[in-house]
Amino acid sequence: MSDLVIRRPDDWHLHLRDGAMLEGVIGDTSRHFARAIIMPNLVPPVVTTADADAYRERIVKAIPGGDRFEPLMTLYLTEHTEADDVARGKESGLITAVKLYPAGATTNSHGGVRDLDKVMPVLERMAKIGLPLCVHGEVTTPEVDIFDREAVFIETVLDPLRQRLPELKVTMEHVTTKDGIDYIRSSSGNLAGSITTHHLIINRNAILVGGIKPHYYCLPVAKRESHRLALRAAATSGDARFFLGTDSAPHVDPLKECACGCAGIYTSINTMSCLAHVFEEEGALDRLEAFASLNGPAWYGLAPNEETIRLIKRAEPVTFPAKIETGAGPVTVFDPMFPLYWDVA
Numbered sequence: 001m002s003d004l005v006i007r008r009p010d011d012w013h014l015h016l017r018d019g020a021m022l023e024g025v026i027g028d029t030s031r032h033f034a035r036a037i038i039m040p041n042l043v044p045p046v047v048t049t050a051d052a053d054a055y056r057e058r059i060v061k062a063i064p065g066g067d068r069f070e071p072l073m074t075l076y077l078t079e080h081t082e083a084d085d086v087a088r089g090k091e092s093g094l095i096t097a098v099k100l101y102p103a104g105a106t107t108n109s110h111g112g113v114r115d116l117d118k119v120m121p122v123l124e125r126m127a128k129i130g131l132p133l134c135v136h137g138e139v140t141t142p143e144v145d146i147f148d149r150e151a152v153f154i155e156t157v158l159d160p161l162r163q164r165l166p167e168l169k170v171t172m173e174h175v176t177t178k179d180g181i182d183y184i185r186s187s188s189g190n191l192a193g194s195i196t197t198h199h200l201i202i203n204r205n206a207i208l209v210g211g212i213k214p215h216y217y218c219l220p221v222a223k224r225e226s227h228r229l230a231l232r233a234a235a236t237s238g239d240a241r242f243f244l245g246t247d248s249a250p251h252v253d254p255l256k257e258c259a260c261g262c263a264g265i266y267t268s269i270n271t272m273s274c275l276a277h278v279f280e281e282e283g284a285l286d287r288l289e290a291f292a293s294l295n296g297p298a299w300y301g302l303a304p305n306e307e308t309i310r311l312i313k314r315a316e317p318v319t320f321p322a323k324i325e326t327g328a329g330p331v332t333v334f335d336p337m338f339p340l341y342w343d344v345a
């Protein structure tokens with residue numbers, strides 16, 4: 001197969017940032033994607049529906065003319081979040097999900113949640129009104145090895161929470177382990193998982209072999225090969241509980257290429273080419289549409305996009321810039337380390 005038409009995809013986990021960075025990156029998403037769930041970890045974070053409303057307006061203003069793109073807004077859960085504000089956000093149609101960052105787990109997560117008990121009233125209200133919780137599933141306990149943080153989170157935080165509140169709809173975001181995949185597969189409902197483009201392509205060797213490669217560093221950190229293979233199997237299986245959330249997370253190069261570099265990989269620009277490559281390798285091109293365009297909307301209770309995109313396999317590799325220039329500075333583009341032949345026509 002060298003020509004594939006699928007419904008226009010959506011990105012169920014995206015960092016657009018703000019200001020000059022937002023303006024520099026949004027076109028790479030709106031070119032191919034119809035909608036995206038927008039992460040709220042700005043500085044300061046998007047905590048209230050008023051914050052989300054204002055941020056949404058800034059995003060809409062930055063969409064390049066001619067592109068149709070709908071940002072789906074989230075709230076950053078804190079121990080001071082008010083259930084009524086969240087409920088109003090959902091009712092008005094502004095808010096698609098609430099994001100749980102365990103405090104200290106990743107970029108700008110220090111205002112996140114330390115004690116789940118403190119947010120139970122909000123979670124109970126969300127369960128009642130059918131508002132999903134998007135979870136960054138890693139514990140931050142210093143004793144836990146960074147490669148085990150997801151597995152330990154499932155056992156000590158996520159599973160207890162789901163038993164306590166089975167009515168709550170939970171998206172386990174950017175699943176990076178076989179443990180996560182197995183946990184989602186074994187659940188009886190109200191649980192789904194997003195998978196990034198880069199975690200389907202790299203394992204932890206990409207970060208560490210032959211020198212430290214900051215542009216492959218993200219959180220949750222890429223794991224060993226057996227986990228990557230489990231992610232590939234899940235993504236390409238057609239199982240409706242798995243869908244695309246790129247977690248494309250731009251940082252300017254100086255903040256990545258330094259003694260303490262930020263976590264985040266920028267994939268918006270070449271995600272569809274990378275995914276077509278992966279699905280072709282797995283003999284699953286016919287299931288790319290489910291992963292990128294159908295399973296996500298079904299989970300979030302939305303209709304799939306009516307428009308389509310066309311992917312064409314070129315005879316020569318398709319090239320992407322090594323970096324994009326934004327008003328905030330240069331951002332390195334994810335290099336999958338193999339040539340890409342699939343092009344969005």
Ligand code: DOR
Nearest residue numbers: 106107218219249263264
């Ligand atoms: O790699 C990551 N980058 N993981 C996250 O969880 C946050 C993100 C960011 O905001 O840079």
Ligand code: ZN
Nearest residue numbers: 015039247249
């Ligand atoms: Zn993220």
